[in-house]
Amino acid sequence: xxxxxxxxxxxxxxxxxxxxxxxxxxxxxxxxxxxxxxxxxxxxxxxxxxxxxxxxxxxxxxxxxxxxxxxxxxxxxxxxxxxxxxxxxxxxxxxxxxxxxxxxxxxxxxxxxxxxxxxxxxxxxxxxxxxxxxxxxxxxxxxxxxxxxxxxxxxxxxxxxxxxxxxxxxxxxxxxxxxxxxxxxxxxxxxxxxxxxxxxxxxxxxxxxxxxxxxxxxxxxxxxxxxxxxxxxxxxxxxxxxxxxxxxxxxxxxxxxxxxxxxxxxxxxxxxxxxxxxxxxxxxxxxxxxxxxxxxxxxxxxxxxxxxxxxxxxxxxxxxxxxxxxxxxxxxxxxxxxxxxxxxxxxxxxxxxxxxxxxxxxxxxxxxxxxxxxxxxxxxxxxxxxxxxxxx
Amino acid sequence: xxxxxxxxxxxxxxxxxxxxxxxxxxxxxxxxxxxxxxxxxxxxxxxxxxxxxxxxxxxxxxxxxxxxxxxxxxxxxxxxxxxxxxxxxxxxxxxxxxxxxxxxxxxxxxxxxxxxxxxxxxxxxxxxxxxxxxxxxxxxxxxxxxxxxxxxxxxxxxxxxxxxxxxxxxxxxxxxxxxxxxxxxxxxxxxxxxxxxxxxxxxxxxxxxxxxxxxxxxxxxxxxxxx
Numbered sequence: 224x225x226x227x228x229x230x231x232x233x234x235x236x237x238x239x240x241x242x243x244x245x246x247x248x249x250x251x252x253x254x255x256x257x258x259x260x261x262x263x264x265x266x267x268x269x270x271x272x273x274x275x276x277x278x279x280x281x282x283x284x285x286x287x288x289x290x291x292x293x294x295x296x297x298x299x300x301x302x303x304x305x306x307x308x309x310x311x312x313x314x315x316x317x318x319x320x321x322x323x324x325x326x327x328x329x330x331x332x333x334x335x336x337x338x339x340x341x342x343x344x345x346x347x348x349x350x351x352x353x354x355x356x357x358x359x360x361x362x363x364x365x366x367x368x369x370x371x372x373x374x375x376x377x378x379x380x381x382x383x384x385x386x387x388x389x390x391x392x393x394x395x396x397x398x399x400x401x402x403x404x405x406x407x408x409x410x411x412x413x414x415x416x417x418x419x420x421x422x423x424x425x426x427x428x429x430x431x432x433x434x435x436x437x438x439x440x441x442x443x444x445x446x447x448x449x450x451x452x453x454x455x456x457x458x459x460x461x462x463x464x465x466x467x468x469x470x471x472x473x474x475x476x477x478x479x480x481x482x483x484x485x486x487x488x489x490x491x492x493x494x495x496x497x498x499x500x501x502x503x504x505x506x507x508x509x510x511x512x513x514x515x516x517x518x519x520x521x522x523x524x525x526x527x528x529x530x531x532x533x534x535x536x537x538x539x540x541x542x543x544x545x546x547x548x549x550x551x552x553x554x555x556x557x558x559x560x561x562x563x564x565x566x567x568x569x570x571x572x573x574x575x576x577x578x579x580x581x582x583x584x585x586x587x588x589x590x591x592x593x594x595x596x597x598x599x600x601x602x603x604x605x606x607x608x609x610x611x612x613x614x615x
Numbered sequence: 616x617x618x619x620x621x622x623x624x625x626x627x628x629x630x631x632x633x634x635x636x637x638x639x640x641x642x643x644x645x646x647x648x649x650x651x652x653x654x655x656x657x658x659x660x661x662x663x664x665x666x667x668x669x670x671x672x673x674x675x676x677x678x679x680x681x682x683x684x685x686x687x688x689x690x691x692x693x694x695x696x697x698x699x700x701x702x703x704x705x706x707x708x709x710x711x712x713x714x715x716x717x718x719x720x721x722x723x724x725x726x727x728x729x730x731x732x733x734x735x736x737x738x739x740x741x742x743x744x745x746x747x748x749x750x751x752x753x754x755x756x757x758x759x760x761x762x763x764x765x766x767x768x769x770x771x772x773x774x775x776x777x778x779x780x781x782x783x784x785x786x787x788x789x790x791x792x793x794x795x796x797x798x799x800x801x802x803x804x805x806x807x808x809x810x811x812x813x814x815x816x817x818x819x820x821x822x823x824x825x826x827x828x829x830x831x832x833x834x835x836x837x838x839x840x841x842x
Contacts, residue, residue: 243834248827297826312826316694318778328822330828332815348830359832383835608759 225612226280226364227591233423237589240280243368248295251372253287253304254417257385258362260591260598260608261308261393262419263533266488267352268595272535274337275351278568282610283308283350284384284392285362289372292464297373303456304376306369307560308346308393310348313374316439317347324557329370331478341536350555363591366611379562380572386609387571389576390424394565397531398484403552404529405480407432410588414438414469414478414521415455415571418446420581420607426455427576429482438472440465440514449580469521477523481540486532499539512538530555535552581607590613628662673787687810688787691817693825697773698783701752704771713819713829716812727760742767767791784820788812 226240243252259285266272267433286305289298298304318326326347330338335345338355348370349359362368366451369376398421405413413429415422418441429437430453439450440458447457458468469478499512515530519542522528528551546553570576583606586594594608673688693700701707711717716733723729726746732738748756748770758769769788776783790809823830 241835242834246833246836247829284787311743314694314825315821316692319694328826329830331832332818332822335818336811348832355831357832453817585693587705 224365225513225588227588227610228277228280229267229275229279230277233268233360235268235281235592235595236544237591240360240364240574243366245291245293246368247370247515248293248406248531249371249373251295251296251298251376252291253362253367253369253370254290255285255287255362255365255367255612256286256303257287257389258282258364258588259394260390260594260614262361262421263486264595265350265599266296266486266535267350268599269488271443271487272353274355276354277359279351280360280364281351282361282363282367284389284394285350285367286379286389286392287362287367290366292372294403295373296568297377298378303379303381305388305391305564305566306350306362306367306390307375307377307396308350309557309560310350310357310370310559311374312371312394313561317376321508321559322564323347323559323561325559326604329407337503339495348559359612363588365428365588375561378407379568383572386579386582388568389609390420390566390581391560391564393558393560395424395567395576396560398426399428399481399529399563399567400558401425401484402428402432402434404436404531405429405432405482405527407436409432409433410431410435411479412436412438412473412476413482414518415450415482415484416440416518417484417486417532418443418457419484422482423445423449423581424531424533424578425449425482430454430479430576436472437476438469440445440501445603446606449606452580465517466521473523476551478521478525478526479555480527480529481518481522482517482529483515485530487534488537491585492558496564507567512541516540516542517521519551522549522551524549526551529552529592531558548583560576582609585615586610587614597614627719648667653777671787684790685791686787686807687811687819688815689810689814690783690785691820691821692776692781692783693824694781697752697775700773700782700784701755703820709823713823715819734776784817790815 224240225237227235228240229235264281265274275412286303289300289302289304292298292300302534309324310329310345311318311326311327315327317323324347329348330345334354334357339345346356348357348359350359351363359370367504376543377391380550391523396432399486401421404424407413407429415425415429415435415437420440422439422441426437437455438449438458439455440460441447441450442459444463447459450457456472458465483497511615518528526549530553545551567576583604584594584597586608588610591610594610597605669681671688673686718733718739719729720731721729722760723743729741729743732742743827744757745760746755746757747833748754752773754770754772758768766833767788769786772785774783774785788809819829
């Protein structure tokens with residue numbers, strides 16, 4: 224099969240790879256119909272996530288048609304399914320608590336050692352990401368093997384086209400959980416750093432959950448315009464002092480809740496970012512954290528901090544004092560996708576949520592490297608790239 | 616018993632030998648063997664009455680080793696009833712699924728068996744053990760037979776986890792690394808060191824019992840595509 228493989232920083236290629244097979248009883252094999260490039264794929268592209276190996280197949284946002292099943296799968300050949308990017312067994316302590324992205328049993332044993340050392344506990348597996356998260360081949364390919372196919376995939380009714388439901392795999396539930404982690408109350412101001420795909424879906428979700436106002440912070444005019452179209456107010460951090468503006472726009476109180484939808488490759492020339500970036504380049508201190516630091520400073524006393532943005536290592540000069548002295552609550556984590564797919568599919572079916580506005584480009588799989596380069600370098604206009612292994 | 620190191624016998628079916636063994640528990644964890652008198656207390660009394668805290672003895676600073684002897688232990692909670700976990704430890708066919716480096720097990724008596732354990736760099740070790748305690752759904756303990764040149768001793772303890780969380784499985788093993796420090800370094804390099812093996816075997820057991828399968832990230836078999 225053809226598949227997009229990683230070979231190093233800013234080096235991804237479409238190559239011929241072995242077709243996937245059923246390896247375990249609960250597996251299924253999908254023929255991919257649509258797959259997207261995620262912002263966190265850019266962290267891999269930029270080489271800032273440890274444990275990615277040359278030849279790894281990327282991609283964790285995908286859907287397709289079931290073409291083969293193991294004896295323990297509940298899927299049927301021919302069904303169309305969207306697959307959560309988190310691989311979860313459904314029966315461990317964590318899955319039973321619906322903490323699917325903390326699953327104990329999806330990450331192969333030999334791959335657990337590093338994260339157990341790095342984070343204190345072994346993390347669960349994700350598709351098409353690092354070998355810290357299992358090293359499972361991803362879905363930017365013609366075919367993919369889906370473990371625990373009786374737990375993760377959600378069957379899609381025929382009348383819903385791919386682009387309406389594809390983002391159930393990651394960014395829609397991720398934006399939704401980011402807003403849910405804000406415990407939004409009547410009258411709340413929610414500030415969102417980053418108007419990329421997750422940030423935009425967080426804006427949409429926070430408004431759906433009844434926020435009084437949502438303020439999106441970015442520097443790309445087109446992304447800010449998309450946020451405005453969803454009903455958000457905006458701050459362009461190149462032009463405006465974010466902390467001051469947020470105070471003024473929230474009656475001098477500060478946002479009740481803040482969402483860091485930026486993560487470890489924060490942009491901007493604030494001093495802390497420059498220092499962090501230098502450290503990231505030379506390999507000491509993995510995370511660039513201006514957005515998170517600013518969010519912690521901005522949020523009101525007793526406010527809620529939600530971090531869907533991805534971090535992988537350590538962060539210096541973390542404003543721990545602001546966290547403690549203001550009595551903040553922090554909620555974060557890889558998304559527990561399986562917790563949200565059914566509810567969100569219903570909202571899509573009923574027309575309450577539309578995610579198609581985000582898609583700016585559709586490419587055949589063979590042009591995926593172009594998609595990566597432009598998604599990284601033309602962030603203003605390349606808001607979301609969908610790859611079609613069967614051709615556009 | 617004696618320590619031997621030899622190449623795996625060609626063409627031998629390990630499963631056939633394994634299935635003749637009655638308990639076979641945790642032998643993989645005893646990937647080396649032990650001289651043990653000094654560490655017996657850590658095995659017999661993991662929560663030592665003389666200690667100033669309630670932590671297992673093996674977690675005390677500076678006490679994980681006594682001279683040339685190592686004590687390793689690990690607890691894992693498995694979301695299944697105690698009787699189910701005990702049954703797996705009594706079933707050689709199941710043991711063979713999650714213990715990675717057991718080459719073969721040959722029963723030499725009601726409670727005795729010789730374990731051929733795959734060591735680093737293709738070197739195998741034989742250790743003869745006997746079961747010293749077998750309490751249904753609670754404990755299986757073994758030691759290498761008396762007069763052994765090299766000794767190992769250990770146990771598997773099963774406890775109900777709180778609030779219906781399943782079973783806490785605790786494995787504690789004392790052993791002496793073959794060939795001392797160099798042996799330990801080489802074994803760690805090839806990741807067949809008992810602490811690593813034991814931890815991984817317990818995780819595989821947990822996967823098997825909770826999901827019916829053992830996670831693997833490869834998406835095809837090595838032979839099928841010529842790689």
